[in-house]
Amino acid sequence: MTAPGVDGTSSATYTTPPAGERQGEAPGALLTGHAFLVLVGAGFIALVVGGLAYLSTGNTAGAVLTGLIAGGTSAPVLHKLVGP
Template identity: 55%
Template sequence: MTKPSHTPSNQPDPAPFFTVHTALILLAAAFIGAVVGGLTFLSGGPVAGAVLAGLIGFGTSVPVLRSLIR
């Protein structure tokens, strides 16, 4: 006998993969990283330097945004 493939109606829905708080922080950090990388590239920096600056901007803005947005 096989088990049913759907979840029974008496069990709660599974928790979401990301909370709204996490999604907002990652989206804002990605925007900040893109701006930093774009401005670095437009200022005459090499593409690799712009990518590195964008990644650093993303990485450093995540903990700051986490503490600011609650």
């Protein structure tokens, strides 16, 4: 990157790019393996419980709410069970 100097000429200034943008360096992972496993497990539990609730009652809104509650409550439990 060049910036004009005091006398009107351009002087080169060098800045280092952020860590994820350096040449030849891959950006960091969006999720860790632990977080991915917990979220997939909680999503699976939510789908199964929500599906079973829909099959037993036929109420779509109640099944969605039941699935969301099941997934939300299973995430902290899976977080402790899976371990880092």
